[in-house]
Amino acid sequence: MAETDAHSTGDSTLLSRLEPGLLVAVGGFAGAISRYGVAVVLPGGFPWGTLAVNVVGSFVLGVLLYEARLLGLLSEKTRLVLGTGFLSSFTTYSTFAVQTVALSPTMAVANVAANYVLGFAAVLAGRAAVRRANR
Amino acid sequence: MNPFVFVGVGGVLGALSRYAVGEWLPGERRDVLVVNVLGSFALGALTVGFADGATLLTTFGTGFCGAFTTFSSFAVETVQLYERGEKRAAVGNAAVNLFGALVGVVLGASAVAQL
Numbered sequence: 001m002a003e004t005d006a007h008s009t010g011d012s013t014l015l016s017r018l019e020p021g022l023l024v025a026v027g028g029f030a031g032a033i034s035r036y037g038v039a040v041v042l043p044g045g046f047p048w049g050t051l052a053v054n055v056v057g058s059f060v061l062g063v064l065l066y067e068a069r070l071l072g073l074l075s076e077k078t079r080l081v082l083g084t085g086f087l088s089s090f091t092t093y094s095t096f097a098v099q100t101v102a103l104s105p106t107m108a109v110a111n112v113a114a115n116y117v118l119g120f121a122a123v124l125a126g127r128a129a130v131r132r133a134n135r
Numbered sequence: 136m137n138p139f140v141f142v143g144v145g146g147v148l149g150a151l152s153r154y155a156v157g158e159w160l161p162g163e164r165r166d167v168l169v170v171n172v173l174g175s176f177a178l179g180a181l182t183v184g185f186a187d188g189a190t191l192l193t194t195f196g197t198g199f200c201g202a203f204t205t206f207s208s209f210a211v212e213t214v215q216l217y218e219r220g221e222k223r224a225a226v227g228n229a230a231v232n233l234f235g236a237l238v239g240v241v242l243g244a245s246a247v248a249q250l
Binding site for chain 1: 138139142143144145146147149150151153154157170171174175177178179182197198200201202203204205206207208209210211213214229232233236237239240241244
Protein backbone atom coordinates (compact mmCIF):
# COMPACT_ATOMS: atom_id res chain seq x y z
CA MET A 1 0.00 0.00 0.00
CA ALA A 2 2.81 2.35 0.92
CA GLU A 3 4.54 1.44 -2.31
CA THR A 4 1.41 2.19 -4.33
CA ASP A 5 1.14 5.57 -2.64
CA ALA A 6 4.76 6.38 -3.36
CA HIS A 7 4.27 5.30 -6.95
CA SER A 8 1.20 7.43 -7.49
CA THR A 9 2.92 10.40 -5.86
CA GLY A 10 5.80 9.96 -8.31
CA ASP A 11 3.38 9.90 -11.23
CA SER A 12 1.56 13.02 -10.19
CA THR A 13 4.87 14.82 -9.66
CA LEU A 14 5.93 13.89 -13.17
CA LEU A 15 2.56 14.94 -14.53
CA SER A 16 2.64 18.25 -12.72
CA ARG A 17 6.13 18.84 -14.09
CA LEU A 18 4.93 18.12 -17.63
CA GLU A 19 1.64 19.97 -17.28
CA PRO A 20 2.83 23.51 -18.13
CA GLY A 21 4.40 22.23 -21.34
CA LEU A 22 1.26 20.29 -22.27
CA LEU A 23 -0.92 23.35 -21.70
CA VAL A 24 1.38 25.54 -23.83
CA ALA A 25 1.47 22.83 -26.54
CA VAL A 26 -2.32 22.49 -26.74
CA GLY A 27 -2.77 26.26 -26.87
CA GLY A 28 0.07 26.62 -29.38
CA PHE A 29 -1.47 24.05 -31.72
CA ALA A 30 -4.89 25.71 -31.65
CA GLY A 31 -3.42 29.22 -31.97
CA ALA A 32 -1.26 28.38 -35.00
CA ILE A 33 -4.02 26.63 -36.97
CA SER A 34 -6.47 29.43 -36.13
CA ARG A 35 -3.99 32.02 -37.45
CA TYR A 36 -3.51 29.95 -40.60
CA GLY A 37 -7.28 29.65 -41.01
CA VAL A 38 -7.74 33.42 -40.77
CA ALA A 39 -4.99 33.98 -43.41
CA VAL A 40 -6.65 31.45 -45.75
CA VAL A 41 -10.09 33.05 -45.41
CA LEU A 42 -9.12 36.74 -45.74
CA PRO A 43 -8.33 38.24 -49.18
CA GLY A 44 -4.73 38.61 -50.36
CA GLY A 45 -2.97 41.71 -51.73
CA PHE A 46 -2.38 43.24 -48.32
CA PRO A 47 -1.45 41.17 -45.21
CA TRP A 48 -4.97 41.44 -43.75
CA GLY A 49 -4.76 38.07 -42.02
CA THR A 50 -1.71 38.98 -39.93
CA LEU A 51 -3.20 42.37 -39.07
CA ALA A 52 -6.46 40.72 -37.99
CA VAL A 53 -4.85 38.09 -35.72
CA ASN A 54 -2.44 40.62 -34.19
CA VAL A 55 -5.22 43.08 -33.32
CA VAL A 56 -7.71 40.46 -32.08
CA GLY A 57 -5.00 38.59 -30.12
CA SER A 58 -3.77 41.82 -28.49
CA PHE A 59 -7.34 42.68 -27.46
CA VAL A 60 -7.91 39.29 -25.81
CA LEU A 61 -4.50 39.29 -24.10
CA GLY A 62 -5.32 42.76 -22.78
CA VAL A 63 -8.49 41.27 -21.27
CA LEU A 64 -6.62 38.27 -19.82
CA LEU A 65 -3.72 40.20 -18.28
CA TYR A 66 -5.97 42.86 -16.84
CA GLU A 67 -8.07 40.19 -15.13
CA ALA A 68 -5.04 38.28 -13.94
CA ARG A 69 -3.40 41.32 -12.45
CA LEU A 70 -6.32 43.12 -10.88
CA LEU A 71 -8.86 40.46 -10.11
CA GLY A 72 -6.79 37.32 -9.74
CA LEU A 73 -9.57 35.42 -11.48
CA LEU A 74 -7.30 33.53 -13.83
CA SER A 75 -5.44 30.46 -12.71
CA GLU A 76 -1.86 29.87 -13.76
CA LYS A 77 -3.17 27.05 -15.98
CA THR A 78 -5.57 29.35 -17.82
CA ARG A 79 -2.81 31.85 -18.42
CA LEU A 80 -0.52 29.15 -19.82
CA VAL A 81 -3.05 27.60 -22.19
CA LEU A 82 -4.69 30.85 -23.36
CA GLY A 83 -1.92 33.45 -23.04
CA THR A 84 1.42 31.69 -23.52
CA GLY A 85 -0.11 28.95 -25.66
CA PHE A 86 -3.00 30.15 -27.77
CA LEU A 87 -2.74 33.94 -28.07
CA SER A 88 1.04 34.13 -28.42
CA SER A 89 0.88 31.51 -31.20
CA PHE A 90 -2.19 33.08 -32.78
CA THR A 91 -0.40 36.43 -33.11
CA THR A 92 2.94 36.65 -34.90
CA TYR A 93 5.81 39.06 -35.30
CA SER A 94 7.93 37.12 -37.82
CA THR A 95 5.21 36.89 -40.48
CA PHE A 96 4.44 40.58 -39.90
CA ALA A 97 8.14 41.42 -40.44
CA VAL A 98 8.56 39.26 -43.57
CA GLN A 99 5.36 40.66 -45.12
CA THR A 100 6.47 44.21 -44.33
CA VAL A 101 9.80 43.69 -46.11
CA ALA A 102 7.99 42.30 -49.17
CA LEU A 103 5.65 45.32 -49.51
CA SER A 104 6.36 48.55 -51.40
CA PRO A 105 7.84 51.30 -49.14
CA THR A 106 4.50 53.12 -48.82
CA MET A 107 2.52 49.98 -48.06
CA ALA A 108 5.25 48.80 -45.66
CA VAL A 109 4.88 51.98 -43.60
CA ALA A 110 1.08 51.59 -43.69
CA ASN A 111 1.38 47.96 -42.53
CA VAL A 112 3.67 48.82 -39.59
CA ALA A 113 1.46 51.76 -38.58
CA ALA A 114 -1.73 49.67 -38.79
CA ASN A 115 -0.32 46.77 -36.72
CA TYR A 116 1.24 49.04 -34.10
CA VAL A 117 -1.55 51.60 -33.69
CA LEU A 118 -4.41 49.08 -33.82
CA GLY A 119 -2.49 46.51 -31.73
CA PHE A 120 -1.74 48.95 -28.89
CA ALA A 121 -5.28 50.37 -29.06
CA ALA A 122 -6.64 46.81 -28.86
CA VAL A 123 -4.74 46.16 -25.59
CA LEU A 124 -6.24 49.31 -24.09
CA ALA A 125 -9.70 48.42 -25.42
CA GLY A 126 -9.40 44.94 -23.85
CA ARG A 127 -8.61 46.44 -20.46
CA ALA A 128 -11.42 48.98 -20.79
CA ALA A 129 -13.88 46.21 -21.66
CA VAL A 130 -12.97 44.26 -18.52
CA ARG A 131 -13.12 47.37 -16.40
CA ARG A 132 -16.62 48.16 -17.70
CA ALA A 133 -17.81 44.57 -17.25
CA ASN A 134 -16.75 44.59 -13.60
CA ARG A 135 -18.21 47.91 -12.66
CA MET B 136 -1.77 15.91 -46.13
CA ASN B 137 -3.84 18.79 -44.85
CA PRO B 138 -1.60 21.90 -44.40
CA PHE B 139 -3.39 22.62 -41.10
CA VAL B 140 -1.71 19.55 -39.63
CA PHE B 141 1.76 20.84 -40.53
CA VAL B 142 0.97 24.33 -39.23
CA GLY B 143 -0.36 22.82 -35.98
CA VAL B 144 2.69 20.61 -35.41
CA GLY B 145 5.02 23.55 -36.13
CA GLY B 146 2.88 25.68 -33.82
CA VAL B 147 3.31 23.26 -30.91
CA LEU B 148 7.10 23.26 -31.33
CA GLY B 149 7.21 27.05 -31.74
CA ALA B 150 5.07 27.73 -28.66
CA LEU B 151 7.12 25.31 -26.52
CA SER B 152 10.39 26.86 -27.75
CA ARG B 153 9.13 30.35 -26.91
CA TYR B 154 8.06 29.12 -23.48
CA ALA B 155 11.55 27.62 -22.98
CA VAL B 156 13.25 30.89 -23.96
CA GLY B 157 11.01 32.68 -21.42
CA GLU B 158 12.12 30.25 -18.71
CA TRP B 159 15.80 30.74 -19.58
CA LEU B 160 15.61 34.50 -19.94
CA PRO B 161 13.37 35.64 -17.11
CA GLY B 162 12.46 39.29 -16.96
CA GLU B 163 10.12 41.33 -19.04
CA ARG B 164 10.68 42.13 -22.68
CA ARG B 165 14.05 40.46 -23.24
CA ASP B 166 12.56 37.06 -24.06
CA VAL B 167 9.99 38.58 -26.43
CA LEU B 168 12.68 40.58 -28.25
CA VAL B 169 14.89 37.49 -28.57
CA VAL B 170 12.14 35.25 -30.04
CA ASN B 171 10.91 38.00 -32.38
CA VAL B 172 14.36 38.71 -33.84
CA LEU B 173 15.46 35.06 -34.06
CA GLY B 174 12.11 33.97 -35.49
CA SER B 175 12.15 36.74 -38.10
CA PHE B 176 15.68 35.77 -39.17
CA ALA B 177 14.58 32.14 -39.54
CA LEU B 178 11.40 33.03 -41.44
CA GLY B 179 13.37 35.31 -43.78
CA ALA B 180 15.71 32.41 -44.54
CA LEU B 181 12.89 29.86 -44.98
CA THR B 182 10.86 32.16 -47.24
CA VAL B 183 13.79 32.53 -49.65
CA GLY B 184 14.83 28.88 -49.31
CA PHE B 185 11.48 27.24 -50.05
CA ALA B 186 8.78 27.87 -52.63
CA ASP B 187 5.41 29.18 -51.46
CA GLY B 188 3.26 26.24 -50.38
CA ALA B 189 6.20 23.90 -49.70
CA THR B 190 5.56 21.62 -46.72
CA LEU B 191 8.74 22.75 -44.93
CA LEU B 192 7.78 26.42 -45.29
CA THR B 193 4.26 25.68 -44.01
CA THR B 194 5.53 23.67 -41.03
CA PHE B 195 8.56 25.67 -39.94
CA GLY B 196 7.64 29.08 -41.37
CA THR B 197 3.91 29.50 -40.77
CA GLY B 198 3.76 26.95 -37.95
CA PHE B 199 7.01 27.19 -36.01
CA CYS B 200 8.24 30.76 -36.65
CA GLY B 201 4.70 32.16 -36.54
CA ALA B 202 4.07 30.61 -33.12
CA PHE B 203 7.61 31.16 -31.77
CA THR B 204 7.32 34.91 -32.32
CA THR B 205 4.51 36.90 -30.76
CA PHE B 206 2.79 40.21 -31.29
CA SER B 207 0.26 40.10 -28.44
CA SER B 208 2.84 39.79 -25.63
CA PHE B 209 4.93 42.50 -27.30
CA ALA B 210 1.89 44.82 -27.49
CA VAL B 211 0.79 44.24 -23.88
CA GLU B 212 4.31 44.74 -22.48
CA THR B 213 4.82 47.92 -24.51
CA VAL B 214 1.49 49.39 -23.38
CA GLN B 215 2.23 48.43 -19.75
CA LEU B 216 5.59 50.23 -19.93
CA TYR B 217 3.95 53.35 -21.29
CA GLU B 218 1.21 53.30 -18.66
CA ARG B 219 3.79 52.91 -15.88
CA GLY B 220 5.27 56.18 -17.06
CA GLU B 221 8.32 54.63 -18.73
CA LYS B 222 7.47 56.25 -22.04
CA ARG B 223 10.97 56.27 -23.44
CA ALA B 224 11.38 52.56 -22.68
CA ALA B 225 8.03 51.84 -24.35
CA VAL B 226 8.99 53.68 -27.54
CA GLY B 227 12.42 52.04 -27.43
CA ASN B 228 10.86 48.58 -27.06
CA ALA B 229 8.55 49.19 -30.02
CA ALA B 230 11.42 50.47 -32.16
CA VAL B 231 13.95 47.77 -31.21
CA ASN B 232 11.50 44.93 -31.94
CA LEU B 233 10.65 46.41 -35.34
CA PHE B 234 14.24 47.23 -36.30
CA GLY B 235 15.60 43.90 -35.02
CA ALA B 236 12.92 41.87 -36.81
CA LEU B 237 13.26 43.71 -40.14
CA VAL B 238 17.07 43.44 -40.06
CA GLY B 239 16.65 39.79 -39.07
CA VAL B 240 14.44 39.11 -42.11
CA VAL B 241 16.90 40.78 -44.50
CA LEU B 242 19.92 38.99 -43.00
CA GLY B 243 18.17 35.61 -43.03
CA ALA B 244 17.00 36.07 -46.60
CA SER B 245 20.39 37.22 -47.90
CA ALA B 246 22.21 34.43 -46.04
CA VAL B 247 20.14 31.81 -47.90
CA ALA B 248 20.31 33.72 -51.21
CA GLN B 249 24.10 33.52 -51.05
CA LEU B 250 24.19 29.74 -50.55
